[in-house]
Amino acid sequence: MAEDREILREIWEGRLPVCFTLATEEVSTPIAPDPFYLMVPRLTYFPLVTDKVRRHFVRCVVPEKHDNEMWLEFERHPLKWHYPIGLLYDLFVSNSELPWQITVHFDKYPDNKILKCPSKDVVESHLMHSLKEADALKHKNHIMALMQERDHKQLWLGLLHDRFDQFWSANRKLMEHSAEDGFRYIPFRLYVPQLTPKPFVQYLIKPVENEKKLVVEDLLQRANLNFESKGPFQVVIHGIDIPLETPLQWISEHLSYPDNFLHLCIRYSQT
Amino acid sequence: MDNNPVNEALPDAASVEDNEQNVEMPSHTDESLPALPNSAPATPKADNKTPKITVVLCPVGGAPIMRQRKWEVDSTQTIGFIASFIRKKLTLQKSDSLFFYVNQSFAPSLDQTVQNLFDCFGSDGKLILAYCRTQAWG
Numbered sequence: 164m165a166e167d168r169e170i171l172r173e174i175w176e177g178r179l180p181v182c183f184t185l186a187t188e189e190v191s192t193p194i195a196p197d198p199f200y201l202m203v204p205r206l207t208y209f210p211l212v213t214d215k216v217r218r219h220f221v222r223c224v225v226p227e228k229h230d231n232e233m234w235l236e237f238e239r240h241p242l243k244w245h246y247p248i249g250l251l252y253d254l255f256v257s258n259s260e261l262p263w264q265i266t267v268h269f270d271k272y273p274d275n276k277i278l279k280c281p282s283k284d285v286v287e288s289h290l291m292h293s294l295k296e297a298d299a300l301k302h303k304n305h306i307m308a309l310m311q312e313r314d315h316k317q318l319w320l321g322l323l324h325d326r327f328d329q330f331w332s333a334n335r336k337l338m339e340h341s342a343e344d345g346f347r348y349i350p351f352r353l354y355v356p357q358l359t360p361k362p363f364v365q366y367l368i369k370p371v372e373n374e375k376k377l378v379v380e381d382l383l384q385r386a387n388l389n390f391e392s393k394g395p396f397q398v399v400i401h402g403i404d405i406p407l408e409t410p411l412q413w414i415s416e417h418l419s420y421p422d423n424f425l426h427l428c429i430r431y432s433q434t
Numbered sequence: 435m436d437n438n439p440v441n442e443a444l445p446d447a448a449s450v451e452d453n454e455q456n457v458e459m460p461s462h463t464d465e466s467l468p469a470l471p472n473s474a475p476a477t478p479k480a481d482n483k484t485p486k487i488t489v490v491l492c493p494v495g496g497a498p499i500m501r502q503r504k505w506e507v508d509s510t511q512t513i514g515f516i517a518s519f520i521r522k523k524l525t526l527q528k529s530d531s532l533f534f535y536v537n538q539s540f541a542p543s544l545d546q547t548v549q550n551l552f553d554c555f556g557s558d559g560k561l562i563l564a565y566c567r568t569q570a571w572g
Contacts, residue, residue, distance in 0.1 A: 278544055292540045292541045292542075292543075293543075295540035296542070299537050299540060304537065304539040360510060361510060361547050361550070362545055362547070363550070364550060365554055366553040366554060367554055
């Protein structure tokens, strides 16, 4: 794994330029505020990087709304704060346009579509439970359960403060596995909004079966979805088009998000 | 850990468990959240009915019990839907907290579907969900 540290670092440093604009109907000042530009890490969550965005726009909405929870929208999709930013981009932005144009709202929180996020503690709890779920799949939750509180904090603070070494000092323990068999199961979520009404699909798949290393194509085959029915497609994570012959164990160790899940998006070419 | 997920000791719960039929959970509650996207399902179902999954709801940490523990739930429903269902059944206030746990370890996200959890963590043809009013497993 050590020789692939460069890859982990590259993935960690993935950034997206975002242009935030306040929803025009919520502007209460005579002159609309300037857009707010930010380079955001793909691996993090919006509530961890948008304090400045909130401060920039909140003074331009009516005072009654100042304490409201801010939410974000892209092309009429309210953005789920509990999805990593890179996943939201891969999921919704089909034309790869940059900077990513996001609309900021303080009014009419769509709480039938997205969860509430009253504080960063909620994000920490979400990350921890996702890590536990991933670890339940990989190691029957043994590693997260045996880890000390300090290690859990390293994972959280590493992500919160964008510190690669701090995060990986604890995360490498979660990536341990037996040499031949790999993880018990690969924690992944597959996003195929074109083919299923579910937000994502998730099922059990082992990295190795009958001494054969399973690859991304094997994972897709077990989804019971007719991917070809909508034309040629790509499997995308971190903006990368993943070759279908990539071994699942390798991709899980190197391309998982900090929550230890592989968030794989199916993208169809524009016609 | 003193959180025994199954209240077998309670005669009430045990007798319900013994002779209960699986009961279908209504498909909608007023506050089901979050809504699923409106896109059409990929594979047309033969009988046009959403498959059901048996969900067993187990109170832990002193959570109030429900007479009915086994429910047949649409596989596309979310944990958020089950949460609002339990809230109604137990007449919890909006301010009352409610937590769910799978495998006695992690809390699934409210927009996670019953199908996904069943596929990954189901056993003996059912999905066991522990619920409680205070955090049980960190």
